[in-house]
Amino acid sequence: MAPAYNFETTIQKAIDDGIVPGVVLYARNKDGTLNYSHAAGHASLRPSNPRPMTTHTILALASMTKLLTSISVLQLLDSPSYRDSFPLGLDTPVTDPSYPKTYLPDLASLPILSPTTTDPFATRSRTKDITVRHLLTHSSGCGYTFLQPSLIAWNEWKLKQQGKTPHLPIATAFAQTVPGQFSCPLLFEPGEGWAYGCGIDWAGWMLEKVSGMSLDDWLQENLVKKLGLEKGSVTFYPERVWPTEGEEGKRERVAEMGKREEGNGVGIAGGGGHARKTKHVDSPQLMKPADRGAFGGQGGFADLEAFCEVVHSLLVDDERLLKKETAQLLFERQLKEEQAKQAINEGMKTPEWVVGYVEVPAEGKGLVYDWSAGGLHVVEPGKADESGRWRRKGYLGWGGVFNLNWFVDREAGVCGVFGAQTLDPCDPMIEPLIKDFEKEIYEKHGAK
Numbered sequence: 001m002a003p004a005y006n007f008e009t010t011i012q013k014a015i016d017d018g019i020v021p022g023v024v025l026y027a028r029n030k031d032g033t034l035n036y037s038h039a040a041g042h043a044s045l046r047p048s049n050p051r052p053m054t055t056h057t058i059l060a061l062a063s064m065t066k067l068l069t070s071i072s073v074l075q076l077l078d079s080p081s082y083r084d085s086f087p088l089g090l091d092t093p094v095t096d097p098s099y100p101k102t103y104l105p106d107l108a109s110l111p112i113l114s115p116t117t118t119d120p121f122a123t124r125s126r127t128k129d130i131t132v133r134h135l136l137t138h139s140s141g142c143g144y145t146f147l148q149p150s151l152i153a154w155n156e157w158k159l160k161q162q163g164k165t166p167h168l169p170i171a172t173a174f175a176q177t178v179p180g181q182f183s184c185p186l187l188f189e190p191g192e193g194w195a196y197g198c199g200i201d202w203a204g205w206m207l208e209k210v211s212g213m214s215l216d217d218w219l220q221e222n223l224v225k226k227l228g229l230e231k232g233s234v235t236f237y238p239e240r241v242w243p244t245e246g247e248e249g250k251r252e253r254v255a256e257m258g259k260r261e262e263g264n265g266v267g268i269a270g271g272g273g274h275a276r277k278t279k280h281v282d283s284p285q286l287m288k289p290a291d292r293g294a295f296g297g298q299g300g301f302a303d304l305e306a307f308c309e310v311v312h313s314l315l316v317d318d319e320r321l322l323k324k325e326t327a328q329l330l331f332e333r334q335l336k337e338e339q340a341k342q343a344i345n346e347g348m349k350t351p352e353w354v355v356g357y358v359e360v361p362a363e364g365k366g367l368v369y370d371w372s373a374g375g376l377h378v379v380e381p382g383k384a385d386e387s388g389r390w391r392r393k394g395y396l397g398w399g400g401v402f403n404l405n406w407f408v409d410r411e412a413g414v415c416g417v418f419g420a421q422t423l424d425p426c427d428p429m430i431e432p433l434i435k436d437f438e439k440e441i442y443e444k445h446g447a448k
Contacts, residue, residue, distance in 0.1 A: 021258035022053030026308035030413035062400030069296030106179035141186030194343035204296020233306035333370030355399030357435035412446035
């Protein structure tokens, strides 16, 4: 039987050619006529125990975790038990000690990187407060020590002073807590720029302080239970879900990482005379997070059926997760300062660091991006060019460094999730697969 979609053939060829070990796909639409799932390839290439990818394999979400944490923070802001007892909203400061409930002293203590001609790592004090909005929209000044060049250099200098070696830049936490992992200088005054970074990790840290619950416990109570999802289908700690002897089979639902290598050798994925193969990579610090806190910007795991249920709930606006007026914050621009609005569109002109397809803003096209309370937001889709255009005004989406991606488009009436597990970050060979999947779902099922 011929595949139902052209992208299935393209993805299978990529698996056969050793580009990606395995893929999981989900897509749904608003009117209920589409409920698509597909899996191909391997969830593990471990030579002693190779496993097939299934539609219920649990994947490390990396930055797709950010959506779950953003929803959690919006739930917190929406909760009368917290909101009515003290000031709590998107513009509540988290670095002002006169707001003790939301005050994050570790974040408040961070200076701003301000290089001079004699000292490239000089810093200065922050003069503006960081707010919840800043944290959720990457306009706080918090960056990543593996992404922005100035923070990469600062991190290497700092670690050299400590006699340590930098970790591989795979965007995963190695410290025990958010302050332990992300206490690096800010890149700019809050609101005066846009830089993708660890702000949502700090937002999750704030939620834990305000609620008195761990971020994982919050997810279980306010997302997993509300959506009627299976135990363990969304969690920061998959090894805690099935801890007892005899549950090894369930634990093996968690995918392992692969990495492409060039050369002639035969591997489980690829080989057969191809010039590349994909091999298993041990990643114990990533896959065994039980001994550290929940990192809201990167530390989640999920069965992508469960993740698709989250984005579908947002698509149909069923209020199982958020009240309509609160959910709307996910589909509206949330950057307030002009410097931040300009900076995000400049950043998207060189989107090689982004997982998935990002149409580049160009003069005369009219395409405008912003960041909502939950992801990359299309403010204006602009004019179609020769490659066509399928995303609509209000599109929301983002990805994760292990080559995962999600999207929700209320106007087009479609949503989808693409999942892979590779340590080839933001892989330009996987990006076309993500693009083809999204585009065909729009073309065949999006509202005309």
